[in-house]
């Protein structure tokens with residue numbers, strides 16, 4: 640069993656850990672950690688322990704986080720953070736992964752960091768600032784390979800675009816999980832048989848709902864819709880076109 644500790648740094652209301660617009664670092668970190676944990680579940684023989692408060696309400700003291708990881712005898716400690724430079728908007732940019740800067744840094748930490756770092760940069764679409772060393776508590780006080788990622792700058796006008804994308808944060812989490820899978824040579828769980836797709840529930844020529852029939856016909860007469868698929872949800876482009884047609888029919 641491979642035991643993986645995930646740590647979404649800080650808590651939601653930790654002072655100063657936010658973008659210049661007030662978006663909280665923990666919210667970014669937590670989305671990445673959630674995606675990472677979900678992806679790890681698709682592999683066999685993995686256990687995940689999250690050492691921050693998953694509700695974000697409390698900023699669990701760092702010593703508590705590392706004590707938990709040590710007591711659990713984790714195989715690896717992964718802390719997920721997002722960077723800040725001055726706290727005011729600027730054009731600095733990029734992704735970093737840290738290992739401990741002391742003598743006791745394990746080769747394994749460096750090996751893992753080198754796997755994770757380029758994958759995060761790719762997932763976020765941001766500059767790769769490389770693997771770096773620092774004397775951070777979670778890197779120093781953990782008795783297992785440990786890395787700390789900084790998946791972009793919260794106070795970067797460039798990086799914040801990626802940080803505001805749920806897809807990119809998810810991709811970042813999955814990239815970390817996939818790098819861990821490579822590192823620990825994890826095997827995918829067998830995929831369950833696919834459930835057959837339900838048939839299209841919205842008929843092309845279905846009658847409109849009784850309460851809407853009259854006005855739906857009026858809308859057809861005005862050319863706002865051609866009357867097909869009356870009960871199917873509309874996409875944004877369909878809505879936009881229908882509004883435009885309605886406005887045009889007013890001008891006529």
Ligand SMILES: [Zn+2]
Pocket residue numbers: 648649656664720721
């Ligand atoms: Zn942080």
